[in-house]
Amino acid sequence: MREGGLLRPRCELAAKLIVPAVRALVAVRLVERYGMTQVEVARRLGTSQPAVxxxxxxxxxxxxxxxxxxxxxxxxxIDRLADLVYRGGSPEELHLVLCEICRRVRASGMLAQLARGRAIGRALAAELGRRPLKGSDE
Structure with a gap:
């Protein structure tokens, strides 16, 4: 149970870290590849236009x-997920692809690599007596 720690299921971490990044990539694809407006994308993703x-x-x-x-x-x-959103795929189809993305990200070690990078950045900032730079995912 190392990945999420005691009482922190993997899906909780995915909801906080992976899903927002995937949602951002899907939103960009829907706007850029499919020519959808931000309002249309917001409606499809169940969020607001300012969020998009x-x-x-x-x-x-x-x-x-x-x-x-x-x-x-x-x-x-992610391309498949964007296409499903565009075509009006069922919630079950969307969830299956999203779960597949989360499994792939967890298995690849991407989150661990990013966490190590952030930890190094924070340690360096502390050593220099500075706060991490704005916009550096902190």
Whole structure:
């Protein structure tokens, strides 16, 4: 039970870390590839237009988003998820693909690598007597 710790299921970590990054990537694809408006995307994703705007333009969380885009298999799954959202796939289909993405991310070690990078950044900032830079996923 190392990954999530005692009483912290893997899906809880996924909901806090992976799902927002996946949602951001799906929102960008729906806007850029399918030509959907932010309002349409918000309706499909069950969120607000300002949230979609934030996903499309935000720099926050970029480390995980960039890690997700570097992995071809994960990229393909995110493309499949965006296509399902666009075509109006069933909640069951959407959840199956999202679960597959989360399993892939956990198995790949992406989260552990990012956590190590953040820990190094915090330690360096502490050593220098500074706060971590704004926009550095802190």
């Amino acid at each position: 705007s934030y996903y499309v333009h935000s720099k926050r969380g970029r480390a995980l988003i960039e890690a997700l885009t570097r992995d071809e298999v994960t990229q393909g799954l």
